[in-house]
Amino acid sequence: MNVSAEPHSHSEFPTDFRGAVLRPGDDQYDAARALYQGRAADEGPALIAQCADEEDVAAVLSYASARAIPVAVRSGGHGSDGYAMPGGALVIDLSAMRTVTVDPETRVVRAQPGVKLGEMDAAAQQHGLAVPAGTVTSTGVAGLTLGGGIGFLMRRYGATVDNLLACDMITVDGRKVRADETENPELFWALRGGGGNFGVVTSLEYRAHPVGPEVVAGQLIFPFDQAADVLGKLSAHLATAPRELGLLVAIADAPPLPMLPEEVHGKPALILVVVYTGEPATAHEVVEPLAALGQPLANLVAKTTWLQANSMLDAVAPYGMRMNLRGGYLPTLSADAVDVLLDNVAAVPSNPGLVYSINISFMGGAISEDVDEDAMAFSREGAAWLWEAICKWDAPEYDAQYDEWATTLTEAMRPHALTNCYTNLTDDLGEEWRRGVHGSEAKHQRLRSIKATWDPHNLLRFNKNIAPETTD
Secondary structure (H helix, E strand, O other), X not given: OOOOOOOOOOOOOOOOOOOEEEOOOOOOHHHHOOOOOHHHHHOOOOEEEEOOOHHHHHHHHHHHHHOOOOXXXXXXXXXXXXXXXXXXXXXXXXXXXXXXXXXXXXXXXXXXXOOEHHHHHHHHHOOOEEOOOOOOOOOEHHHHHHHXXXXXXXXXXXXXXXXXXXXXXXXXXXXXXXXXXXXXXXXXXXXXXXXXXXXXXEEEEEEOEEOOOEEEEEEEEEEHHHHHHHHHHHHHHHOOOOOOEEEEEEEEEEOOOOOOOHHHEOXXXXXXXXXXXXXXXXXXXXXXXXXXXXXXXXXXXXXXXHHHHOOHHHHHOOOOOEEEEEEEEEOOOXXXXXXXXXXXXXXXXXXXXXXXXXXXXXXXXXXXXXXXXXXXXXXXXXXXXXXXXXXXXXXHHHHHHHHHHHHHHHHHHHHHOOOOOOHHHOOOOOHHHHHHOOOOHHHHHHHHHXXXXXXXXXXXXXXXXXXXXXXX
């Protein structure tokens, strides 16, 4: 799971570092290395540098660069790979840098890298605004953004990177630079989708949009035996869907809700997670036809707030469990692809503490139509849907079973999926896979060239790594 680093004593670590420095055995060490991915706790880093500010970040990078020590970076800690806390590594921990500011006049939101999605949402909603981002409040905004950023607003306002205005970044040799459309534009191109490969981002500026506070959202829960039929009708039905509709389809165990028959509690169900951010009075024109695609067991879609709507999925995203995550783009929601996903629901190993979900997100609208594929590193060309499968469990003895299940599903979905994908919603699948995730070979080579400019020795390698272009 982790990419281990060579052990290092760090006896020369900078004495002018102002934040906390944690080593194995220190009181706060175990708490500091806890991630969303529970398997990361199997090994621990050699040193966690909890940065107080940009100067701390620069001090660690200067120290590491002078000694050719690779560096891992933790911001929100939500990455499924566990790359933020590799065994034996030096970790730059940005989680204490969590200031977020909102300018209601310009609608610019500025966030430090430790800010969580729920915190940014809450700050922006004080002014009736939202930044298009993810769907789980414990997600860090920095990692989400640098990988692309998709969620319930992507059809209306695009991906998170489509709304990123600028980044401040500390280079691997400790310099502060800014990247936007005019200053270091090539770096800015790469940061929008290329992840943490090029430097350590210490501030992000976003364009926010009017959203809510009142929206219409909730779940339409269908029996599992209707899943194939409902999914078969969905693509044609959504062809004329308004951009204000965000839709995620989840195949998961039905929750023990009082309005659901007891016999379906804990059994697979098809759940349409609906978020409509248009005029609430018109929501029924969108929701009722979705419900009519089958005979739902429950229609839980109602008026609510944006903050409540964008935290609905928190319940199925518990922090700290062992997990794997696989996913990819689909050009169409074909019957064959649906069959593979539904067949694999029945094959999920049933063990105590299992939390699983197979999700299908509806794309189109702004994320698919408003930004050119080559405008940034983040790829979305040809993607009409995104599938993801997530398994979470408690005991290490189940690792192999769930990894085998995830690999089997991934291979079965490969003929139906594109080679480009949204890198945040899948574990790293290796070098060949990484060559294709950003789309064309030209984009991959451009990223390698930018990596060579900003991190020629690949010190930032604990990520979905882009190898620097070599001159030999």
